[in-house]
Amino acid sequence: LKSLIHEGSLTPGQGLPSSRALASDLGLSRNTVLIAFDQLRSEGYVSARPRAGLFVVADLRAAPPPAPPGVAAKPARLGGPPPFRPCQPDTRLFPLALWNRLRQCALRLHGPALLGYQSAHVLGLPVLRTQLARYLRDSRGVQCAPEQIAITSGSQQALYFIAQLARRRAAVLLEDPGYLGARDAFRAAGARLIPVPVDDEGMVPPALIPAGALVYTTPSRQFPTGATLPVARRLALLQAAAASGAWIIEDDYDSEFRYGRSPLPSLHSLDPAGRVIYVGTMSKVLSPSLRIGYVVLPREWMTPFAELRAVVEDHGPLVDQATLAEFIASGSFYSHIRRCRKEYADRLDTFLSTAEQLRLPLRFPHTDGGVNQCGRWLEPRAEAVWEGLEVPALSRYALRSQARGLVFGFTAFDHAAIKAGLRRFAAMLGSI
Numbered sequence: 340l341k342s343l344i345h346e347g348s349l350t351p352g353q354g355l356p357s358s359r360a361l362a363s364d365l366g367l368s369r370n371t372v373l374i375a376f377d378q379l380r381s382e383g384y385v386s387a388r389p390r391a392g393l394f395v396v397a398d399l400r401a402a403p404p405p406a407p408p409g410v411a412a413k414p415a416r417l418g419g420p421p422p423f424r425p426c427q428p429d430t431r432l433f434p435l436a437l438w439n440r441l442r443q444c445a446l447r448l449h450g451p452a453l454l455g456y457q458s459a460h461v462l463g464l465p466v467l468r469t470q471l472a473r474y475l476r477d478s479r480g481v482q483c484a485p486e487q488i489a490i491t492s493g494s495q496q497a498l499y500f501i502a503q504l505a506r507r508r509a510a511v512l513l514e515d516p517g518y519l520g521a522r523d524a525f526r527a528a529g530a531r532l533i534p535v536p537v538d539d540e541g542m543v544p545p546a547l548i549p550a551g552a553l554v555y556t557t558p559s560r561q562f563p564t565g566a567t568l569p570v571a572r573r574l575a576l577l578q579a580a581a582a583s584g585a586w587i588i589e590d591d592y593d594s595e596f597r598y599g600r601s602p603l604p605s606l607h608s609l610d611p612a613g614r615v616i617y618v619g620t621m622s623k624v625l626s627p628s629l630r631i632g633y634v635v636l637p638r639e640w641m642t643p644f645a646e647l648r649a650v651v652e653d654h655g656p657l658v659d660q661a662t663l664a665e666f667i668a669s670g671s672f673y674s675h676i677r678r679c680r681k682e683y684a685d686r687l688d689t690f691l692s693t694a695e696q697l698r699l700p701l702r703f704p705h706t707d708g709g710v711n712q713c714g715r716w717l718e719p720r721a722e723a724v725w726e727g728l729e730v731p732a733l734s735r736y737a738l739r740s741q742a743r744g745l746v747f748g749f750t751a752f753d754h755a756a757i758k759a760g761l762r763r764f765a766a767m768l769g770s771i
């Protein structure tokens with residue numbers, strides 16, 4: 340009836356058929372028709388005249404209702420990553436049954452309040468912040484109070500907020516090549532980006548940091564080259580930052596995955612001057628779609644950070660935060676990390692031994708950890724597209740750097756997929 344009115348087939352002043360007649364014409368119950376008539380009246384399409392029935396109101400043809408959106412025949416299926424997309428954990432290792440059990444525990448423990456607005460906790464659920472403070476102290480040497488931790492929607496949100504809060508600062512020094520997510524966040528905030536060279540030992544610490552600048556770095560495993568920053572460079576960087584009043588942002592995105600050796604303590608743990616902002620994430624160690632990251636902030640950053648977060652999305656999904664707190668408190672987090680570490684170490688072995696068997700003209704200089712392997716060409720090569728694979732060139736992450744190579748993610752793929760992917764890669768390499 341609405342369409343007929345909009346099209347003008349039912350004209351202003353025209354009467355609707357009686358509910359009885361329409362019900363019988365359409366084979367519907369009279370109640371259904373009466374409900375529809377009532378709805379038309381309440382939306383203002385028709386008005387009632389006493390003892391005469393319902394009549395179409397003034398001309399509505401000028402305002403046709405919007406066409407319903409096209410409905411896709413089938414919703415698109417979610418897909419896994421193609422080999423060797425960088426930075427992907429294997430989500431098939433996610434302990435789903437246990438997670439669901441802990442989720443129920445969390446809901447029972449906190450009660451219905453967990454489902455309400457909890458704006459007092461804009462920086463995250465206190466139990467999770469407490470658990471994280473413990474984890475960071477024990478595993479990464481980060482000494483902080485739970486109140487200094489803010490939970491964010493992935494570490495990307497932490498980087499974005501830091502960039503926004505620091506927008507009036509002089510400059511941002513970034514590793515080159517480096518992480519695009521950080522570069523995009525600072526660029527979006529209008530920062531002046533200064534590339535800092537990276538060599539086989541990671542970031543080359545600048546002798547002089549402009550006063551009040553920000554320095555973004557990935558010391559545990561430089562992204563994307565994989566180099567670990569030696570302690571002398573860490574100290575030089577901290578000294579330069581303290582001298583110029585700069586802040587260092589330490590992005591510790593995959594330090595849980597060290598194979599064969601223990602991880603170096605965080606840069607944060609070496610910093611007596613309190614100039615390091617430590618950023619971490621559950622994306623590699625658990626699941627990227629959880630969107631749970633965290634940042635350890637200096638005390639003076641807490642209030643502005645909380646204010647900004649409150650504007651954007653209050654506190655984020657608390658059921659997941661509560662479940663994660665249970666997951667860490669129960670010890671399952673640590674066993675999950677151990678399990679993934681072992682599996683990923685095996686996959687790395689398969690990756691490296693297959694690359695060797697296939698005599699790929701690449702060397703892999705940093706094979707002691709992480710979720711990616713950066714391969715350096717043994718001879719100059721033109722950039723190419725690797726059909727069916729996702730192997731970005733190192734140049735994709737460069738600002739000014741001329742470094743040549745490829746970045747392979749290996750953690751999300753089982754042994755057979757790694758071997759098949761590398762064979763495919765080798766075949767394409769032969770045809771260039």
Ligand SMILES: Cc1ncc(COP(=O)(O)O)c(C=O)c1O
Nearest residue numbers: 426493494495518562592620622
């Ligand atoms: C250097 C670096 N930092 C952080 C992240 C994680 O981002 P998020 O926590 O937003 O998923 C990644 C993921 O690829 C990364 O490579």
